[in-house]
Amino acid sequence: MSEENENERTSGLSSSVSLEESVLCHWREHEVTGRLLEHNKGGQYFRFLEGPPTANAPPGVHHIFARTVKDTVCRYRNMKGSFVPRMGGWDCHGLPVEIAVEKQLGIENKDQIEKYGIEPFIKKCRESVFSYIDDWSRMTERLGYVLDLDHPYITMTDQYIESVWWSLKEIWKKGLLSEGHTIVPYCPRCGTSLSSHEVAQGYREVEDPSIFIKFKVMGQDNTYILAWTTTPWTLISNVALAVHPDEFYLVIEHKGANLILAEQRARVLLKEGEYSIIRRLMGSDLEGTRYEPLYSFVKPDRPGHFVCTADFVTMEDGTGVVHIAPAFGEDDHNLGKAYDLPMVQPVEADGTFSEAVTPWKGMFVKDADPLIIEDLTQRGLLEGTHLYAHQYPFCWRCDTPLLYYARKGYFIRMTQLREGLQRNNRSITWYPDNIKNGRFGNFLEEVKDWNLSRERYWGTPLPIWKCPKGHDHAVGSIEELKGLSGMEHIPELHRPYVDAVTFPCPKCGETMNRVSYVIDCWYDSGSAPHASLHYPFENTEEFHNQFPRDFIAEGIDQTRGWFYSLLAVSTAVFDKPAYLSCICHAHVLDAEGKKMSKSKGNVVDPWSIFASDGADAIRWYLLSNSAPWKPKLFSVDGVKETNRAFLSTVRNVTGFYRTYADLDGYEPKDRTEPHSRPTIDRWLLSRLNRLFAELNSYMDDNNLFQASNAIQAFAVEDLSNWYVRVNRRRFWGEEDTAIKKTAYDTLAESLQGIALSMAPFAPFHAEKVYLTTGMELGPSVHLLPYPAPDITMADEDLEKEMANLRRAVELGRSARNAKNVKVRQPLSRCVIKGAGPFNPELTSIIASELNVKEVIYESDLSHYFDMTADPDPKALGMRFKAQSAIIKEQLLAIDTKDLASRVKQGTISVNLPEGSQELDSSFFRFHEILPERWVQGIEGEIEVLLDTEIDEPLLLEGISREVVRRIQTMRKDMDLPYDARIELKLSGDPLVIRGIEAYRKYIVDETLADSLTMEETPEAKDWDLDQGKLRIAIRA
């Protein structure tokens, strides 16, 4: 191999970042990403769908997490033989984009947008959408996320919109898309309804007037139903009262009037003796009771003003009777639909009362509260006023209190599809599985009709045209629109262009105009399975190949977002689930567990991590720390730790292999038959194949956490810390031996196995390890099959044996430590019980790890112990009472070992005042004592003894190793290359000199010394050994 190739192969192993840069070059050069997108084409599909981000803000660490999860799963399936199309996607529409543009233009409401002009406004939106697309593309490549960004789906293209239109028309044809009312949070100042997300930002605790109002029952004198509200201004619009059907209500006499309220509330609100009970009845008994309206400014268009029953009525506050104004509350509105109540809406878009409300017309409704209270008080209809503290939403932009308003809009009747949604949900595998019946399942149970319409500008226009007679027509394609309108060219499908398109009503011939709405952008992304392929206008076969999708993964916040909109659209249009498995990952929080946000300044910039530790470190950190659905407390130190503990180990083993393989000219060809390799090699390969088996089963269940941990454990514990450590000397030998060749073969195969195993998780390191190992099976590890276990290599017994051996070595080291005997000091023997006996090859590992001359296996260790005995005070006391003290004194004078052997052989006599007494073994307690020269390490069944007696040869050998170590330290301090030759001049105490002389050859060999003279020189460095003084001088 040429010098150049050598450099190329080992370059980039020094750090994560340089490694990844070299791999990125390699990928670009060999077009690896492009190949992966085509890889296994024609084979079985793994049908993945990328959730489209909006590229109007730069990506953060949480985007990295989602992409890591998606990439890892897709890479695995790709290596397992599936074709994995990975079309990129961009979500373009929606209020956040409009708001960003408003900010940019320095405007803040719809009037100003219209003044600015819709056409230039949406042009700005179009530009704004991709303002950070370069950041996203660069991040995607740098992270190693395989995604087709050259042919992405883009939700604002006419093609995409056309597919969305098609699906809406399908839904419309089924009668599931129609006009209706809904209650939306509305800011009267901004003149717009707010999304739930915006509303959530503005909740505050406030105090509002809370009043008790008497509604006079029709046909009954002096009898009133007592209701309660915190929004007096909605009383103008009251059309019903609601009670709980299954609670008890009382008719009471109170201060001269008959009042009806819930029994539980009466007990809370009124003092005993203030009232007397006339009648007790169920809420359901009150249903239908008619009462006199409080106000009649607006004539209702259908019957109202009677008592309804509703489960949402609580006994927590109020009177157990809820005033119902269907125009101003969601519960009210739903109840209104159930009872076909009239809708009284006397409030203008700016939040003021309309002309009809004569006394307060033009007044902001909340400002009218005190006047309405005053009016009711004068009419004698108020029973009390308090201030009531509760949570109320305010506009996040202008801090105006929001009103809940009935607004017209177009709805998809999801309530009619509930069962279909639930059935389709049942065929989805959720990670974690509690989502299925928990968060998502609960949501589907209470699914509401989907208000699709938005009174905005930048979005997919709702493709519904209406004529003055109220007929409506849904348009399902560009062709259809052209046909209906007779226009040959429609500039684009966005507002305002599409608003200008009109056509005669198919039913009455009058001119149809498009309704002005755009649609909820969640419908756009929910249409991705078909709209990304421009189905059904193109790609019909490809669509059917890819539907439903096998896999999606996004953050848990998408439960009611994309996860829902995908299922909603697919259920409404195709009556199928859109996806069959879904990983919901948790959020990436800062190191303190707080949400990352710009305002807190705790957002981590992915590029700073890429620059310091690289993409694999962040990927591995996020995947191996805990399951994806556990929140990630993100710390840069954690990423560094991952780099240090795992990735750098992988790099170093690879570097070790490459360095020596190049010295020896080794290539991983014509490798030895694995079954005939040394025991420790077969052990490593058994571990490797077991790893493969585990990984396949983990990954088939999307268990990224266990899989990555299994890889790390193998690479760090088995390969680096044990196999390489124990076998280092096999690679150092000068001559080409079979034992050396097999070591290379085994190491090369293991590195290859690690490269393949980790490829989906840490694609850069995997590639580098693969390329460095030199297997030469193609340009990229990612194009190779994921490793399948070779069960003929699995040897469970051998693995157990090795585990025991490693445990025995640990115990031996622990024993050395207990007596402070350095490993450098050779010892004569160790004795092992409970592990082994091992074959000579494995035994030699123990001998070298523990630095002992001999390893002895025993099943019984008792003969290594001394038996001692001491008098048993309990036995003596019971037999000899007060005299036992005399006996004890005599016995303690005898050596305990002596005592034990004498008692074991017979009895022992002691002198008492009345004569001598023979004591047998029942008066003694026996102990096993390990003689001083031995140390013991013990755990469970395994027991290790070390003989610590150091005779003269061992002592001298120990000295020689001390000397070698000092010389090596000095070589290192001098920054000598590891193969540099040196001249040595040594001097010191007589004992140290004897050690040097006795092991002269060993010292010369180990330190690569050309000469060793016993000579005192001034430049020599002083060392203090346990065995005496040493002075060393080295000349290179």
Add this chain to the structure above:
RNA sequence: GGGCCAGUAGCUUAGCACGGUGGAGCAUCCGGCUGAUAACCGGAAGGUCCCCGGUUCGAAUCCGGGUUGGCCCA
């Protein structure tokens, strides 16, 4: 205000579906090893398994209540 998830050593966490003396890694301290590694090996110290109650011979684990945090929704 409602729903879901979580709280384990200074830090990051495993264990919990199926109850039986709570394991790792990092950090700290002591000792060792070192011709791949900012590596490694041995040891020490560090725990009210968030709190209260219940079930049980026995609870980190199961049940109920609370609390703190995260998420979703109002």
